[in-house]
Amino acid sequence: MPLIIVTGWPTSGKTTRSKQLHEYLAKRIADTKYRLHFISDDSLSISRSVYDLSPDKVPAHARSANASEKDARAAIYGAVKRVLSDKDIVILDGLNYIKGWRYQLHCEAKAVRTPSCILQIGCAKDKAKEINEERLSRREAGHIPAEGEPEPYEPGNWENLVFRHEEPNPMTRWDSPLFALVWDDNEDQTREVFDTLWDSIAGEGRKVVRPNQ
Ligand code: ADP
Ligand code: MG
Numbered sequence: 001m002p003l004i005i006v007t008g009w010p011t012s013g014k015t016t017r018s019k020q021l022h023e024y025l026a027k028r029i030a031d032t033k034y035r036l037h038f039i040s041d042d043s044l045s046i047s048r049s050v051y052d053l054s055p056d057k058v059p060a061h062a063r064s065a066n067a068s069e070k071d072a073r074a075a076i077y078g079a080v081k082r083v084l085s086d087k088d089i090v091i092l093d094g095l096n097y098i099k100g101w102r103y104q105l106h107c108e109a110k111a112v113r114t115p116s117c118i119l120q121i122g123c124a125k126d127k128a129k130e131i132n133e134e135r136l137s138r139r140e141a142g143h144i145p146a147e148g149e150p151e152p153y154e155p156g157n158w159e160n161l162v163f164r165h166e167e168p169n170p171m172t173r174w175d176s177p178l179f180a181l182v183w184d185d186n187e188d189q190t191r192e193v194f195d196t197l198w199d200s201i202a203g204e205g206r207k208v209v210r211p212n213q
Helices: 014-028 067-083 099-111 125-140 155-164 187-201
Strands: 003-008 035-040 088-093 116-122 178-182
Touching: 003 014, 003 099, 014 035, 014 088, 014 116, 014 187, 035 067, 067 088, 067 099, 099 116, 116 187, 125 155, 178 187
Parallel strands: 003 088, 003 116, 035 088, 116 178
Antiparallel strands: none
16 A cells, blocks of 8 residues: 655645545545554654754764764664555655655555655745744743654754755656645645545555556
């Protein structure tokens, strides 16, 4: 069953939409033999700081500026690989902003003969930035995030992640099929996108995945 790779800018609503999709799929697979998994930086306790390339933010023990991010990707990859099969649906909620990384995940899915797809979350830059700034000011005011509550990105880290983001290209095998949701999509529009997603990768119209495709 499919690997659903969620992608989008930092604080653009990825987790919110991933949770909605989780709820939707949980209903669809009730009373079937399929299982559903939710993997994210938060579920693996990966800190936002692993994405921070500013020299003063790199921990002293890190091998290089992006070694901690590579380690995080290895942890995510391992977590996906452990559960993905033709009976398991995996929602991978995260930035997933590197083209080569999405390619790697796509190949992993293909290796277990299951489809993969992209769910792209769109949001105006100002809006996404505002969300992060709200989280930063709450932290400044002394708020300590509860368990599972997301931490903010440092402002430079946030900007840099937007800059580094590699938009999915649905013309490529690994970025397709591609489904998109934007901030203002209401419940009906969201359901429609989820229905299309389900039909194309899990429903009757599901494409058979062959290793040489
Ligand atoms: P991300 O996972 O991309 O960092 P989140 O899903 O944590 O982003 O969203 C950040 C905040 O924005 C959350 O507080 C959430 O309630 C709010 N939010 C996200 N998406 C929407 C939306 N489509 N409409 C309204 N509020 C949203
Ligand atoms: Mg999130």
